Structure formats: structure tokens, C-alpha cells
Amino acid sequence: MFDLDRWREIFQSISKNKLRSALSGFTVAFAILLFTLLFGIGNGLQNTFKNEFAKDAMNSIYIWSNYTTKAYKGNQIGRRIQFKNDDFTFLKENFGDKIQTISPRIQRSEDVVYKDEKDRYTVRGVYPEYYVLESAKVTEGRFLNYRDINEKAKVVVIGRMVEKDLFGQLSAFGKQIKMGGIIYKVIGVFSDPGGDSDERFIYTPFSTMQRLYGNNDYLDEFGITYNPNLSIDAAIAFGVKMQRALKKKHNVSPNDQRGIGLNNYASGNKEVSGMMFGLSILILIIGFGTLIAGIVGISNIMVYIVKERTKELGIRKAVGATPKAIVAMIMQEAMFITAISGYVGLLIGVGILEIAGPSLEKFFILNPGVSQPVVIGATIILILAGMIAGYLPAKKAARIKPVVALNAD
Amino acid sequence: MIRIEKLHKSYPIGKDSLHVLKGIDLHIKEGEFVSIMGSSGSGKSTLLNIVGLLDEHDEGDYFLNGQLIKNLNEKKAAILRNKFLGFVFQSFNLISYKTALENVALPLYYKGINRKDRLKIALEYLDKVGLKAWANHLPNELSGGQKQRVAIARALVTKPKVVLADEPTGALDSTTTDSVMDLLKDINDEGMTVFVITHEEEVAEQTKRIVRLKDGIIISDELTKPAKAV
Incomplete structure (x- = not known):
């Protein structure tokens, strides 16, 4: 639902309260920036690993023949297969x-x-x-x-x-x-x-x-x-x-290690994929950690904002704002700030990775970057967090009796 | 317009409760200009908050415009406030980042009136309180009297049935007090019910009916002499 009037209220509230908006925007932008950087660097590490082992097809098996080292079924040792x-x-x-x-x-x-x-x-x-x-x-x-x-x-x-x-x-x-x-x-x-x-x-x-x-x-x-x-x-x-x-x-003893040789890349892959898995987990933990830090940050800011605005909300209620209108206004504002600043953080993060990426190769970080879906996902999570973080205090604020709200300072 | 019968209100204070209003009976007809007098603690602000649907009463009946006010949820209260009531507060309660015009227009926003119309209506009301030239000023660029007049314009803009004024002159000097009271009188002359809360005799004397409150009960309720020409 696009309500121009409501957006106008929100833009006014944002632009007339720059410090407040900047604070909450900064928290989100910083969280997304960190998320992008850490995730990107993690991906870069993973790329290095992949690159190291991807020189041949990962699912190769080579089989060759050689001289036997064991006599078997009447065949002499040292027979060429x-x-x-x-x-x-x-x-x-x-x-x-x-x-x-x-x-x-x-x-x-x-x-x-x-x-x-x-x-x-x-x-x-x-x-x-x-x-x-x-x-x-x-x-x-x-x-x-x-x-x-x-x-x-x-x-x-x-x-x-x-x-x-x-x-x-x-x-x-x-x-x-x-x-x-x-x-x-x-x-x-x-x-x-x-x-x-x-x-x-x-x-x-x-x-x-x-x-x-x-x-x-x-x-x-x-x-x-x-x-x-x-x-x-x-x-x-x-x-x-x-x-x-x-x-x-070929009548080679089952215990003969040399007669017929086999190199299965799967054995190597097992170790590599184990490491990759570990690395992915690490990246995931880092990513979630930053996100949670961001969520906590935005929640705190939202609580502060609502507290700061209690009196204004009381005035709005006194002149006829329904609780729903109050909640919607705060949430929409929170959502807007989170989305915009999340995007800014993302742009900065991607920019830094782009610029610094090539010089990181000597630290085993290759092509650091984040995939679009991951970043969009992270931003959506933050927006949702912003909304939830805004919702609880907004709900509370909407429930405060106008009398109490008006007397607040 | 406003009919109150055996109204009680208590506030919990810790484990005890403070009985503020102890059975108020009050009937205010349409077009009246009433002041509630009382020292601080007499319960006058509580009464106004209940009448203004900003707070709920515990016992008794309250009819606003013939409608029984009981178990209102916030949404209904908000709608009724927007429809029937206009507020003027001692501390003006203007939104600091909105201009005078936007502050006056705010109730109309919650009434769902479009921007163009509400700014037009708001400007008319600012003109009425003599502040058309100040429309685009922020509250902190206005004097106390001007702020209160903006607040009065805001209270009137939705064409309410009753204007509730809580110590409207409490933060003003005597000159501006008179100008604000004159404005309220003008409004009353146009047929609006005005309900003023004050502890100043001079203010109460300018209204048409004075109800005196003490310790949560009405001790006197009398009409004043016709206002003298100033």
C-alpha cells in the first residue's frame, strides 16, 4: 500500500531528526558492511582452497598397471600387468x-x-x-x-x-x-x-x-x-x-598394492571438503554473529527512538492518531532507514572488496566477494529485525496512555 | 454535551491507591464556557483527562454527546477524540519539528483528509487566531502566546464539539493570558463548548460558569456575572 501522506510524514520525521536517523542508519550500514567484508573474505579463503584442488576434475579416478609384488595363483612375482x-x-x-x-x-x-x-x-x-x-x-x-x-x-x-x-x-x-x-x-x-x-x-x-x-x-x-x-x-x-x-x-593378488594402481581423487576430496565444510561453518558463524550484532544494535536504537518520541506520540494520540497509525509510522520509518542504510553498507562493502581484493591474494584470499542472494538475504533479515525491533517498543508506546505520554519529557 | 454521574477515579501508588475523584456529578450543555477551579491535587486535571478520553474512569457513567463512554479501546478513543474533542495544553504540546501550519493540520491527517485540503483548512484556522503570517515558522520561533494560539487553532481545526483546555494560560504572562482568553471567548461566542481547567481566579472569572473542585468533590458550581467588556 503506497500512502504518499504517510511517506511524507516519515521523510519529514527522518530529515528533521538527522542525528537519530543517522544513528540508526549507521548501525545497520555498519553491520551490513562488516557482514559483507567478513563474508567476502571467508569466500575468498574458500575460493583459494577450491582453486588449489580444482586443477583436474574433482571426481577423477586414474587406474594404471605395474609389476606385481606378490605371487598369486601360480603366477610369479614381478609379472608385468x-x-x-x-x-x-x-x-x-x-x-x-x-x-x-x-x-x-x-x-x-x-x-x-x-x-x-x-x-x-x-x-x-x-x-x-x-x-x-x-x-x-x-x-x-x-x-x-x-x-x-x-x-x-x-x-x-x-x-x-x-x-x-x-x-x-x-x-x-x-x-x-x-x-x-x-x-x-x-x-x-x-x-x-x-x-x-x-x-x-x-x-x-x-x-x-x-x-x-x-x-x-x-x-x-x-x-x-x-x-x-x-x-x-x-x-x-x-x-x-x-x-x-x-x-x-588379471590374476593379481588382492593384497598386492602395486600390480594395479589406482588414484581416486575422492580420497583427497574427503579431506578438502571436510576443511571446506569447516570453513563454511566458520563463515556462517561470522555472518550470523555480525547480523545478530546488527540486530541488537538496531533494537537498542529503536527502543531509544521510541522513548525519545514518547511525547510526540502522545500529542499525535491526543489529536486522534490510532495506536495502529502510531505503530505503522514507527515501523515504516524503521524499515525505510534499515533498507536504505543496509544498501549503503552493502555498496561500501562490495566497493572495498573490489578495490582491496587483488592485493589480498598473497594472504590466500582469492576473489573475495559475496553472492547477491546472500546479501539480499542479509538485508532482508536486517529489515525484518528493524521492523520487529521497532514493533515491540512502538506497540508499547502506542499503548501508553496519552496522559502519561504527554507528561513525558 | 458532557454528562458525568458519580464518577470515581483512583491511581495505584505502590500497594495503596490514591482516590482522586470521589463521586463527581457534572452536566455541561452545548455552548457552555465552563472553568474548573481547584488547587493542585484537587483532581481537576484528572477530570479533564477523563473527559478528554485520555484516561479511563473507574466507576460512574460518562456520556459524551449522548454516547456512553465505557470500555473504550484505544482505537475507538482515538476516533472519538479526533471527532469530538480539541485539546489545548499548558505546555502547548506542539511537535517541534513541524511548522505551525503542519501542527494545525495534524489532526486532519489522522482524519484522513488529503494534504492539499488540510493545509488549506489549517491556514484558515491560523488566520482565525491571527497567525497566518507565522504559518511556516517552527514552534521554537514563536512566543508562548503564539504557540498557545497555534495549539488552539489545532484544537479547532477538526470542528470539535468541545474544546478542552488544561491550564491554557499557565505558562503565559498576563498580557498574553488575556489574548488567549479572548480567543477562547470568541470561540465560545461562535457556539463552541469550552471547558477550561485553571487555578487562576482571573482566568476563571472570564468564563461563564465556575465549578470548584476540592479533594475530589465539587464544592460549588455557579454561573458568573456576564463578562465585563474589556
Whole structure:
């Protein structure tokens, strides 16, 4: 309900009582400012954590084979386990429901030549899905696709550092490079949050590599991302189950720690997410703490304001103001001041974070900031608090007999 | 207009209670100019507060404009006050951050009259009390007499049935007292019921009927001689 007259009364009351308005506004603005700053810094800490662990897909599992360290079922110790294409099929068939993406991988070190530039890089033969595992981002061209796999195309996607090393300032896209004496076409360039070392990889179709290096069905490793809906514990159990199944298939002792290796990011995630959880709780406590401080502040101010205005309220009652009109006036005024000053506090807080943010990176605070909903939520809570804080004393004031109110000083 | 029968009022003071009004019978007809005289503690202010619906009585009956006042809630009291009563207080009770004009217009705001109309009406009443030129001044820029005249304009602006004045001249010097009393007389001459509370003989003598109160009972109630021309 928009009542221009009532707003006029409120604006007058606010502007003619500057100290009072400023006091209550300051309390709220300060609370929201603190809330924004602390929350923002907390978020910045959390961002640093996330960033540290988000270099590869968080739900990755890598499986590789090695020499056995235990004799088992008539097999001698020190036997080399070799994954083949049928292991790929085996995993897909048996664990398909829990696998989000899976890619086999062959990895070699190779001299790579472009014109006069020559360097040695790790070359990986993979499926298109591998893209997900590395959290890589194609900056030019495209990543591998299934057509490349089917055609055993002689194409490569190179890391940003490879492009920089071999091509200098030029773009590598569409150029041809020589690896192990064979010519490949560069169809894409990628960057990787994992940094320089991850950007010195070269990806080529798995099938191409399998054909050119040995012409057999051998492969080195599997890169898997598990279904992100799995809980961390379920994901850990899932990794163990896959490892056990592969051990059984290759006649490796269940107790052999080396024959078939597995690195499940879920185990690391468990610790990280524990810390993140702790951090979130801390941020939440800080946030609520500031809010409560703000609420207490605004409540005190409201009690003071109503007390100060008792006589004025008595006059208003004497000339015909109903208790409802009194309560509505005080609450609307409180709400207005809280909303405006809350917004001001928010703007200042966001401004400070924006300006100071970059220089905080050395304190492990990355991109400090608060999300819109959180801030709006906090402001709404403060407005509600302002209203409740205004309501109780206003109600009380409205109930004071006019005689008493008029005699107040 | 105002009919009071066997009115009692006590105030609790700690565990005891102070019996302030001990059975008041009073009948004020429309158009009367009545003063209630009494020393402090006689119960005159209490009587005015009850008549003004600012306070509640304990026993007895009170009819305002024929309506029995009983168990009023705050809202009803507020509406009745706004409709029937205008107040003038000893300490003026103007809102300090509002101009004279806005103070006069305030009762009309609570009556739900729009801003344009109420400012117009308020200005008319300020003119009536001779303060049109002071309309946009704040109360602290006015003299005591001027403030009281603003308060009287405020009391009149809703066209009440009764104007209740509680020691209206208590904070004024003798010259301004006379001008305020003249104003009240003028209002009464126009047919308004005026109910003044005072402890000053000179003030009471200017009204048409004096009711003397002592220790919570009426000790005398008599008409004054027709007011002398000043």
C-alpha cells in the first residue's frame, strides 16, 4: 500500500531528526558492511582452497598397471600387468552406471618439431572424454572427437606452452608438426588450470597412437570421472571395487598394492571438503554473529527512538492518531532507514572488496566477494529485525496512555 | 454535551491507591464556557483527562454527546477524540519539528483528509487566531502566546464539539493570558463548548460558569456575572 501522506510524514520525521536517523542508519550500514567484508573474505579463503584442488576434475579416478609384488595363483612375482582394449570394454560394461566419462590412455615421450624449433613433450593418446578429466579449456580450434578416433586421424591438440615454445607468437592452429617422424595437423590449442606442466601435453587420438606405437591393443592407463551424484564415500568404495575387479581379471593378488594402481581423487576430496565444510561453518558463524550484532544494535536504537518520541506520540494520540497509525509510522520509518542504510553498507562493502581484493591474494584470499542472494538475504533479515525491533517498543508506546505520554519529557 | 454521574477515579501508588475523584456529578450543555477551579491535587486535571478520553474512569457513567463512554479501546478513543474533542495544553504540546501550519493540520491527517485540503483548512484556522503570517515558522520561533494560539487553532481545526483546555494560560504572562482568553471567548461566542481547567481566579472569572473542585468533590458550581467588556 503506497500512502504518499504517510511517506511524507516519515521523510519529514527522518530529515528533521538527522542525528537519530543517522544513528540508526549507521548501525545497520555498519553491520551490513562488516557482514559483507567478513563474508567476502571467508569466500575468498574458500575460493583459494577450491582453486588449489580444482586443477583436474574433482571426481577423477586414474587406474594404471605395474609389476606385481606378490605371487598369486601360480603366477610369479614381478609379472608385468598389461591393460588391453578388452579392459576398457570390461570397465564400461561392469561399472557403466557409476562412470560419468572414461578414456583409455597411452602415453609416450616424443621429440616434436616445427620448422627449426624442436623439443621433447609428453604425447597422450586419448578419447574425446579425456577433456573432462583435465578440466582443460580449448582456446582455439577444437578437442579430439570420435571421428578422429574412427579415422585414426593424424591430428593433435597441443597445450598453450607447446604452442608458445614451438610457434612463439604465432598461432599453431592449422599448422603441421612432426612427432617421431610422422606429420600431424594441429586442430586445437588448450589451456589448463593445472598450470605450465599440464599445458605441455599433446593429445592425439587413442586409436592413432595405438596403431602407430606397436599396432596392438595395449594401453597404459584409464582416466575415469565418476558419477558426480555419488557421495564421497560411495566414490571411494566404487574405486576400490573397480580395482578389485581388475585385479581378479588379471590374476593379481588382492593384497598386492602395486600390480594395479589406482588414484581416486575422492580420497583427497574427503579431506578438502571436510576443511571446506569447516570453513563454511566458520563463515556462517561470522555472518550470523555480525547480523545478530546488527540486530541488537538496531533494537537498542529503536527502543531509544521510541522513548525519545514518547511525547510526540502522545500529542499525535491526543489529536486522534490510532495506536495502529502510531505503530505503522514507527515501523515504516524503521524499515525505510534499515533498507536504505543496509544498501549503503552493502555498496561500501562490495566497493572495498573490489578495490582491496587483488592485493589480498598473497594472504590466500582469492576473489573475495559475496553472492547477491546472500546479501539480499542479509538485508532482508536486517529489515525484518528493524521492523520487529521497532514493533515491540512502538506497540508499547502506542499503548501508553496519552496522559502519561504527554507528561513525558 | 458532557454528562458525568458519580464518577470515581483512583491511581495505584505502590500497594495503596490514591482516590482522586470521589463521586463527581457534572452536566455541561452545548455552548457552555465552563472553568474548573481547584488547587493542585484537587483532581481537576484528572477530570479533564477523563473527559478528554485520555484516561479511563473507574466507576460512574460518562456520556459524551449522548454516547456512553465505557470500555473504550484505544482505537475507538482515538476516533472519538479526533471527532469530538480539541485539546489545548499548558505546555502547548506542539511537535517541534513541524511548522505551525503542519501542527494545525495534524489532526486532519489522522482524519484522513488529503494534504492539499488540510493545509488549506489549517491556514484558515491560523488566520482565525491571527497567525497566518507565522504559518511556516517552527514552534521554537514563536512566543508562548503564539504557540498557545497555534495549539488552539489545532484544537479547532477538526470542528470539535468541545474544546478542552488544561491550564491554557499557565505558562503565559498576563498580557498574553488575556489574548488567549479572548480567543477562547470568541470561540465560545461562535457556539463552541469550552471547558477550561485553571487555578487562576482571573482566568476563571472570564468564563461563564465556575465549578470548584476540592479533594475530589465539587464544592460549588455557579454561573458568573456576564463578562465585563474589556
